[in-house]
Amino acid sequence: MSITQVEAANSANRSLPKAPTGIPGLDEITKGGLPRGRSTLVCGSAGCGKTLLAMEFLVRGATEYGEPGVFMAFEETAEELTQNVRSLGFDLTKLIKQKKLALDFVRVERSEIEETGEYDLEGLFIRLNAAIESIGAKRVVLDTIEALFSGLQNEGILRAELRRLFRWLKDKGVTAVITGERGEGTLTRRGLEEYVSDCVILLDHRVTDQVSTRRMRIVKYRGTTHGSNEYPFLIDQDGFSVLPITSLGLQHRVNDERVSSGIPRLDDMMGGEGFYRGSTVLISGTAGTGKTSMAAHFVQAACERGERCLYFAFEESPGQLTRNMRSIGLDLGKCIKKGLLNIHSSRATFYGLEMHLGLIHKMVQQFNPQIVVADPIGALITAGARHDANLMIVRLIDFLKSRGITAMLINLTSGGDSLESTEIEISSIVDTWLLLRDVELGGERNRALYVLKSRGMKHSNQLREFVLTDDGVELLDVYVGPEGVLTGSSRRSLEARERASALSSRQESERKQRERQRKREALEAKIMALRKEFEIEDTETALLATEERARREKLEDDRQAMAASRGADKDDGKARSRRKLNSK
Amino acid sequence: MKKGQTKTPLTLEQIAQDRPAGQAEKWDLRLYVAGQTPRSVAAFANLKRLCEEHLAGRYNIEVIDLIKHPQLAAGDQILAIPTLVRKLPQPIRKIVGDLRDTERALVGLQLRPGKN
Numbered sequence: 001m002s003i004t005q006v007e008a009a010n011s012a013n014r015s016l017p018k019a020p021t022g023i024p025g026l027d028e029i030t031k032g033g034l035p036r037g038r039s040t041l042v043c044g045s046a047g048c049g050k051t052l053l054a055m056e057f058l059v060r061g062a063t064e065y066g067e068p069g070v071f072m073a074f075e076e077t078a079e080e081l082t083q084n085v086r087s088l089g090f091d092l093t094k095l096i097k098q099k100k101l102a103l104d105f106v107r108v109e110r111s112e113i114e115e116t117g118e119y120d121l122e123g124l125f126i127r128l129n130a131a132i133e134s135i136g137a138k139r140v141v142l143d144t145i146e147a148l149f150s151g152l153q154n155e156g157i158l159r160a161e162l163r164r165l166f167r168w169l170k171d172k173g174v175t176a177v178i179t180g181e182r183g184e185g186t187l188t189r190r191g192l193e194e195y196v197s198d199c200v201i202l203l204d205h206r207v208t209d210q211v212s213t214r215r216m217r218i219v220k221y222r223g224t225t226h227g228s229n230e231y232p233f234l235i236d237q238d239g240f241s242v243l244p245i246t247s248l249g250l251q252h253r254v255n256d257e258r259v260s261s262g263i264p265r266l267d268d269m270m271g272g273e274g275f276y277r278g279s280t281v282l283i284s285g286t287a288g289t290g291k292t293s294m295a296a297h298f299v300q301a302a303c304e305r306g307e308r309c310l311y312f313a314f315e316e317s318p319g320q321l322t323r324n325m326r327s328i329g330l331d332l333g334k335c336i337k338k339g340l341l342n343i344h345s346s347r348a349t350f351y352g353l354e355m356h357l358g359l360i361h362k363m364v365q366q367f368n369p370q371i372v373v374a375d376p377i378g379a380l381i382t383a384g385a386r387h388d389a390n391l392m393i394v395r396l397i398d399f400l401k402s403r404g405i406t407a408m409l410i411n412l413t414s415g416g417d418s419l420e421s422t423e424i425e426i427s428s429i430v431d432t433w434l435l436l437r438d439v440e441l442g443g444e445r446n447r448a449l450y451v452l453k454s455r456g457m458k459h460s461n462q463l464r465e466f467v468l469t470d471d472g473v474e475l476l477d478v479y480v481g482p483e484g485v486l487t488g489s490s491r492r493s494l495e496a497r498e499r500a501s502a503l504s505s506r507q508e509s510e511r512k513q514r515e516r517q518r519k520r521e522a523l524e525a526k527i528m529a530l531r532k533e534f535e536i537e538d539t540e541t542a543l544l545a546t547e548e549r550a551r552r553e554k555l556e557d558d559r560q561a562m563a564a565s566r567g568a569d570k571d572d573g574k575a576r577s578r579r580k581l582n583s584k
Numbered sequence: 585m586k587k588g589q590t591k592t593p594l595t596l597e598q599i600a601q602d603r604p605a606g607q608a609e610k611w612d613l614r615l616y617v618a619g620q621t622p623r624s625v626a627a628f629a630n631l632k633r634l635c636e637e638h639l640a641g642r643y644n645i646e647v648i649d650l651i652k653h654p655q656l657a658a659g660d661q662i663l664a665i666p667t668l669v670r671k672l673p674q675p676i677r678k679i680v681g682d683l684r685d686t687e688r689a690l691v692g693l694q695l696r697p698g699k700n
Contacts, residue, residue, distance in 0.1 A: 119666060123657050
């Protein structure tokens with residue numbers, strides 16, 4: 001290869017043209033689809049969905065991308081194929097009529113065929129070519145070309161012809177999917193990977209603990225990057241879907257908006273505004289601590305705001321859930337009627353884990369909710385291994401986050417486990433974790449709640465008692481005092497006692513006050529009396545003094561008069577002043 | 585009629601219909617080719633020789649060129665070229681290749697006992 005050729009190849013690789021499959025998820029992990037104008041080998045064991053993948057590639061190509069396709073079947077007749085994929089919503093007959101699809105069944109029956117001498121597979125080429133030309137096909141499926149090996153004996157010729165076929169397909173410029181049965185220790189039984197080397201997709205169908213899981217992996221994809229993990233995939237009534245969740249990064253947009261939890265007091269505990277929109281809320285607690293009631297509050301509040309909620313109930317039917325929530329005054333039935341709430345109930349063990357995840361994905365995409373509740377998330381463990389369930393829930397959380405959906409996951413903590421753990425070990429990836437627990441005290445169990453963590457907001461560190469009333473959940477302060485944390489009846493009785501003692505002490509103080517008042521009044525009365533007494537005495541004394549003076553003056557007057565009458569001498573003056581002194 | 589003809593084994597149908605072997609039943613043969621390749625030419629020549637030897641006078645060969653009539657390939661489930669199809673007598677038999685190996689061709693046409 002010359003330098004310019006290498007350069008040309010490199011630049012071509014950088015923008016390797018791809019043919020989108022239209023299969024949800026597959027285009028994401030292949031970063032755009034299958035290599036356009038080249039062949040892709042899809043291999044896997046029996047019943048893992050090779051034919052379906054190939055068929056969907058064609059049908060979607062024809063219906064969504066305007067690329068007609070040829071399906072050359074070596075194993076199933078056209079009628080069988082049509083019938084088989086009708087259950088997935090593909091109407092092949094119509095597509096054939098519209099000249100968007102051509103089906104050709106190639107039957108190779110060894111017992112009918114005798115080989116003498118040299119031959120080639122020109123007949124196959126001619127048929128394929130005729131089919132391609134008839135509808136101007138851009139896509140071709142050969143399912144399963146290895147059937148030729150069982151029909152024809154001369155492997156040398158076959159291999160040479162296959163090589164020529166793949167070369168020819170490339171020259172034709174069609175995007176081809178070749179399916180192959182998985183062999184022992186090799187990707188395909190007949191080593192097809194030797195010829196089709198641009199892109200190889202391996203499908204796998206495993207049964208672990210009686211639950212089947214389908215997975216796919218891109219073994220190689222020349223000239224492009226691709227997701228290299230094993231991705232679970234589903235086959236359901238809408239066809240094939242791959243869950244490329246591990247390809248999700250942590251690049252989701254964050255939201256400063258807050259959503260109410262539906263319980264005002266709980267909102268208060270989280271900075272007064274509730275959860276962040278698009279965050280993941282985990283509610284964990286032991287049995288009967290009111291997890292579902294809490295979620296129902298959240299849902300009802302959201303529906304009242306006009307938001308759409310999707311509720312995955314793994315343990316209760318929609319009817320049961322609405323009935324139970326009515327008992328605490330929540331009318332979920334109204335939300336359902338308004339079309340804002342969709343409760344999807346399915347037993348966790350009913351499907352495999354991937355199927356659940358796929359279902360959730362699909363329903364989320366169809367219903368487009370703002371809020372998703374999964375109750376309880378731990379039930380999924382029963383649908384798969386613990387590790388798988390953990391992975392799956394991480395994927396689910398990432399998926400919901402990427403869509404800005406507020407997720408409420410409910411986790412049941414079983415008796416033996418530590419309260420602050422989740423069975424599926426997702427506690428580190430949730431944003432807000434509310435812990436519900438029961439407090440056993442004074443012969444009764446009461447519910448308590450606290451915010452174990454809540455990223456990015458101020459949140460209360462207080463334990464709150466959590467009471468289910470006829471009007472929903474109510475949060476109360478717990479009693480924290482010298483007797484420890486009290487809830488329920490103990491709290492109530494203590495509060496009553498406190499109220500009583502407060503009352504009596506108030507009464508006591510009032511009584512004392514009255515006493516004082518009375519004393520003061522008595523004192524004042526006394527003072528008044530004394531003053532009165534004094535005044536009387538004072539007046540009396542003054543009166544006496546005046547009388548005395550008057551008497552003395554009278555006496556003096558009398559004496560002077562007497563002296564005058566006697567004609568006394570001047571000495572009397574001295575005697576009078578001496579008497580004056582004595583009288584004082 | 586040649587001596588070898590009487591040795592032709594009875595097919596199941598022949599037995600079922602109690603039809604005596606070697607009687608003048610019609611052989612309807614179709615040879616599928618793709619253009620005038622040396623291999624097709626060889627196949628036709630080999631077929632002609634074989635028929636003349638074993639089925640003189642009661643055979644009919646139709647040569648179909650798939651390059652001219654590609655739509656005919658599906659009808660007889662033709663993959664390999666050249667393919668000889670025995671339409672009659674029933675059941676349908678197919679022989680792929682240029683019929684170079686006469687013995688195997690005869691076995692394939694059930695004109696000689698073989699593994700089939």
